[in-house]
Amino acid sequence: MADSIEGRYSYYQLKETADYLKENINCMVPKVAIICGSGLGPLAEGIENPIEITYDRIPCFPKSTVIGHSGSLVFGCLSGVPVVVMKGRFHFYEGYPVWKVTMPCRIFKLLGCSFLIVTNAAGGVNQRFKVGDIMMIKDHVFLLGLSGNNPLRGPNEDMFGRRVPSMTNCYDMDLRKHARKVVKQLGLEKKFHEGVYASVGGPNYESVAEMRMLSTVGIDAVGMSTVPEVLVARHCDLAVFAFSLITNEGILDYNSTKKPGHLEVLKAAKAMEGPLQDFVKEMVKFMGCKKPCNCGCC
Numbered sequence: 001m002a003d004s005i006e007g008r009y010s011y012y013q014l015k016e017t018a019d020y021l022k023e024n025i026n027c028m029v030p031k032v033a034i035i036c037g038s039g040l041g042p043l044a045e046g047i048e049n050p051i052e053i054t055y056d057r058i059p060c061f062p063k064s065t066v067i068g069h070s071g072s073l074v075f076g077c078l079s080g081v082p083v084v085v086m087k088g089r090f091h092f093y094e095g096y097p098v099w100k101v102t103m104p105c106r107i108f109k110l111l112g113c114s115f116l117i118v119t120n121a122a123g124g125v126n127q128r129f130k131v132g133d134i135m136m137i138k139d140h141v142f143l144l145g146l147s148g149n150n151p152l153r154g155p156n157e158d159m160f161g162r163r164v165p166s167m168t169n170c171y172d173m174d175l176r177k178h179a180r181k182v183v184k185q186l187g188l189e190k191k192f193h194e195g196v197y198a199s200v201g202g203p204n205y206e207s208v209a210e211m212r213m214l215s216t217v218g219i220d221a222v223g224m225s226t227v228p229e230v231l232v233a234r235h236c237d238l239a240v241f242a243f244s245l246i247t248n249e250g251i252l253d254y255n256s257t258k259k260p261g262h263l264e265v266l267k268a269a270k271a272m273e274g275p276l277q278d279f280v281k282e283m284v285k286f287m288g289c290k291k292p293c294n295c296g297c298c
């Protein structure tokens with residue numbers, strides 16, 4: 001069943017939040033927003049002249065409640081490009097409605113961002129994937145959304161985008177093309193894949209039967225986030241680049257006694273900190289050189 005849209009923030013409420021942030025970042029205009037997945041907060045390291053604002057100081061912002069999601073926005077420059085990094089995302093399973101989980105994406109738009117990089121920790125459904133591999137997302141299946149629980153449900157906010165947005169080129173082709181080059185440049189080819197991410201509600205990991213179902217329909221990785229944020233970002237025309245870090249094997253064998261756990265997820269993220277930082281820095285550098293709009297007509 002779809003969750004309530006009661007209390008959903010209006011364009012004007014979100015604008016007040018964005019204005020508060022602008023006042024606290026010396027009116028810097030970030031071009032790229034980066035959402036850090038579980039244990040991937042260190043992606044914010046290397047930001048020059050950082051200004052960190054914790055969520056409890058930001059009007060209308062929810063709180064981070066998951067270990068490995070520290071709960072602050074960091075503004076500054078990465079690869080010479082103005083960015084905002086979200087250290088700690090919100091998940092549906094924390095009890096937030098999907099519109100609240102995704103509200104930071106609208107704030108990023110109001111702050112002037114043109115690009116969104118979304119990262120996550122995910123289970124490898126594709127049995128070729130190993131822990132520590134990177135899967136660039138080429139498409140998604142949004143299981144909550146298919147049953148009606150969509151962050152864009154409710155009266156459309158015309159100030160942000162169209163009532164019925166298209167999902168074609170959702171994960172920007174040009175950015176994906178560049179990522180393949182970056183992967184070669186960094187020597188990450190053996191760890192790199194492209195695939196389809198399924199977003200589930202969580203908080204439990206999948207049963208063997210669920211994993212098998214996901215595998216049968218062509219899913220490569222499964223996680224508990226990302227797609228809601230991507231939908232809201234595409235609605236307001238942010239160009240999206242997303243990847244999963246494979247932090248645990250998906251278990252498809254009924255006789256297996258292996259159990260995925262959040263500490264294992266955080267450990268896998270820690271082990272890949274350096275290469276992922278380099279990967280993100282290169283992608284940001286490329287975004288910094290691109291025109292601020294992907295509408296194709298400017």
Ligand SMILES: O=P(O)(O)O[C@@H]1C[C@H](O)[C@@H](CO)O1
Nearest residue numbers: 037038120121224225262265
């Ligand atoms: O925020 P992400 O999607 O990276 O977090 C994943 C999903 C759960 O929150 C957690 C499971 O260990 O990691």
